[in-house]
Amino acid sequence: MKKLIAILLLFSSIAILFTACATGNADASNKPNTVHMKELVFTPTSITIEKGEKVNIVNDVPIGHIIANGTWQNNAPKAGKEPGAAQVNIQFTGNDNQEIGPFSTAGTFQLYCTVHPGMNLTVIVK
Ligand SMILES: [Cu+2]
Structure with a gap:
């Protein structure tokens, strides 16, 4: 027994x-300030946060993404970090999540996935 x-x-x-x-x-x-990643897009494509906060990125798909400072313009990658932007260069391997930031300066900051053309995220810091 x-x-x-x-x-x-x-x-x-x-x-x-x-x-x-x-x-x-x-x-x-x-978590607060969560942005999801699908195969080729962020949802939502823009998020507004307060100064000092982080953005929580949740990768919903079994696909790798590399998120960095910059943006896709007409299907061409444009690397670049605005003054005051948090340094971002993060690899996702699939079905994973990571936080980026904190963003300590107010402004509008562009992030992109270097792997997938057109996959842009705008972070607005108030
Ligand atoms: Cu991607």
Whole structure:
């Protein structure tokens, strides 16, 4: 009987572990200032934050992205960091999330995915 209880306890802890892993990305989505990445776009494409805050980027797809300072203009990549922009150069491998910033200066800042033409994000800091 003791053995049976031990086995049941083992199985229930495994189940709890799996549930915790499955909700990992959902927890990440609940953070403030969250922007999602799909295959080729940010949603939303623009976010407004307060000075000193970070942007939480959640990659919803099993695809890698490289996010950096700059923008796509007519399908041409234009690297560039505005004065006061947070330095951004982050690699995502798929179904992952990372925070960028903090952005400590007010202004409008362009970020882009260097991999996917047209994949732009505007961060407006108030
Ligand atoms: Cu991308």
